[in-house]
Amino acid sequence: MIAAARRGSGVVTRIEEFARRFLVAFSSGGDRLDEVGDRNVDIFDRSLKRKHRDRAAWLKGTRDPLLDLVTENLLDRLDDCTHKFPVALNLGGAVDHVKRSIRGRGGIERLITMDMSKDMIKKTLESSSLDGYDKFNKNIESLHVIGDEEFLPFKSGSLDLIISCLGLHWVNDLPGAMTQCRMALKPDGLFLASMYGGDTLRELRIACTAAQLEREGGVSPRISPLAQVRDAGNLLTRAGLALPTVDVDEYTVNYPSAFELIEHLRCMGDTNAVLQRNQIMRRDTALAAAAIYESMFGGTDGTVPATFQVSLLLSSLQYW
Numbered sequence: 056m057i058a059a060a061r062r063g064s065g066v067v068t069r070i071e072e073f074a075r076r077f078l079v080a081f082s083s084g085g086d087r088l089d090e091v092g093d094r095n096v097d098i099f100d101r102s103l104k105r106k107h108r109d110r111a112a113w114l115k116g117t118r119d120p121l122l123d124l125v126t127e128n129l130l131d132r133l134d135d136c137t138h139k140f141p142v143a144l145n146l147g148g149a150v151d152h153v154k155r156s157i158r159g160r161g162g163i164e165r166l167i168t169m170d171m172s173k174d175m176i177k178k179t180l181e182s183s184s185l186d187g188y189d190k191f192n193k194n195i196e197s198l199h200v201i202g203d204e205e206f207l208p209f210k211s212g213s214l215d216l217i218i219s220c221l222g223l224h225w226v227n228d229l230p231g232a233m234t235q236c237r238m239a240l241k242p243d244g245l246f247l248a249s250m251y252g253g254d255t256l257r258e259l260r261i262a263c264t265a266a267q268l269e270r271e272g273g274v275s276p277r278i279s280p281l282a283q284v285r286d287a288g289n290l291l292t293r294a295g296l297a298l299p300t301v302d303v304d305e306y307t308v309n310y311p312s313a314f315e316l317i318e319h320l321r322c323m324g325d326t327n328a329v330l331q332r333n334q335i336m337r338r339d340t341a342l343a344a345a346a347i348y349e350s351m352f353g354g355t356d357g358t359v360p361a362t363f364q365v366s367l368l369l370s371s372l373q374y375w
Contacts, residue, residue, distance in 0.1 A: 097227045097330060098280060101171070101203070104225050104328040108172030111324030117182050119152070121308055122323065125365055126152040126220050128304060129249045132369055133161040140216035140245060144169060146236075147204045148222025148249075151179040157192055161216060166192075169200040175324075176201055204232050209239040216240075219248040221365070224281055225328065233294030237372070245371045246296055252303065252364035253283040258352045259316065259344075259361065266344035275333035287366045296370035304365045309358040313345040316361050 126149055133140075139162030145153045150170050157163060170176050176199050202208050204219075204226050217236050226232045236246055256278055263277040282290065284303050291299035310316045320326050353359050 099225055099227055099328045100330050101205070101225075101227065101328075104324075105171050107321075107326055107328060108170065108324045109174040111322055112172060112174040112178040115178075115322040117151075119149075119323070121306060121319075121363065122149045122152045122221070123156075124306065125149070125249055125304075125363075126156050128365075129153075129218070129220055129247065129367060130156055130160055132247055132367070136161065136245070138162075138243070138245070141165065142214050143167070143216040143218060144209070144214050144239070146217055146219040146222060147171065149220040150175065150222075151182050153218055153220050154179060154192075154197070155182070157195065159192065159194070163195055163216070165196040165198065167198045167200060167214075169202050169204075171201070171203050172324075173201050207232075207235045207239055211238050212241050214239045214241065214244060216245050216247065219250075221249055221251065221323075221325075223248055224250045224279070229282065230290055230293045233290060233296060237295050240372060242372055246291075246368070248368045249365050250287075250368070251281050252287075252366045253281045254305070254362060254364040255281055257362055258348060258359070259313065262313065262344045262348035262351065265347050266340050270337065270340045270343055276329045276331065277327060277336070279327055279329055282366070284364070284366050287368055291368060291370045296372070298371050300369040302367040302369075304367065306363045306365065307360050308363065309354065309356075309360050311358060313348040313359060316359070 130153070141162065141164040143161065143163045143166050145166055145168040147170055150168050154166065154168055157166060168176070168179060170179070180199060200208065204222060205228060217240060219236075223229060223232060233246070240246065260278045264274050267274050267277075284301070287301045288299045291301075308316075308319075310319070317326075348359055
């Protein structure tokens with residue numbers, strides 16, 4: 056149906072023209088749709104995000120190349136540390152991938168895995184028993200907690216290490232959550248996290264916005280706002296986390312079409328949870344967005360690329 060629409064006389068031509076005009080405006084340095092907003096206002100529907108996580112727990116397989124790669128690149132930082140972290144918290148996001156990939160890194164003796172989704176915790180327990188986790192981590196005591204990243208249930212100075220892989224970008228009060236992490240860490244503790252940056256899914260953002268403007272005459276947020284890379288270090292400093300280090304990785308994943316991209320986002324639990332969202336997307340708008348996506352960004356092999364920008368945040372409370 057998308058291919059037929061592209062061959063239609065003038066339909067997608069008008070959409071493409073609209074999209075290209077929008078792309079010029081988007082790239083000209085004007086108001087960005089992905090700027091960090093007022094942190095005194097709730098941006099995300101946390102109840103809906105919990106449901107997304109519940110659904111993702113049963114949609115996802117045991118392996119995801121993107122999450123596996125991001126997790127490995129994050130945990131590689133532990134290989135550079137000679138310091139030992141006996142008690143570690145695995146906080147939200149790709150919890151099962153982190154748990155599976157620890158493999159004795161960092162001198163961890165007790166790993167606490169925490170997620171807001173009961174189903175995700177249950178899936179993590181099941182996948183650990185299936186993929187040989189116990190074989191590689193038999194000396195690690197494993198605990199599981201159902202809890203919210205915005206309200207950490209840990210005493211001050213009780214943790215040596217906090218790892219959060221692709222989970223913090225759904226938190227409403229990000230500085231507050233990072234402050235709680237700092238308080239839960241021991242004086243020689245380490246905060247290690249990855250989160251999506253502002254250029255993530257820029258192709259989908261452009262395609263959806265252009266399609267809505269053409270078909271509906273207005274725009275509602277279809278892609279969640281994400282923190283810009285330049286803000287990541289400031290967030291760590293504001294939370295009182297000293298010695299901040301921020302790296303940026305960019306991954307490009309090719310999909311057969313935009314619909315497979317959306318399905319992958321569902322499997323990761325990363326679909327839209329903005330409070331002020333339009334809960335219904337018209338069918339013609341969705342088809343137009345997919346057609347624009349393919350027309351503007353499609354490759355010669357028939358696939359469409361999706362960009363995932365990942366900020367890697369590392370902060371220790373003192374020199375070791």
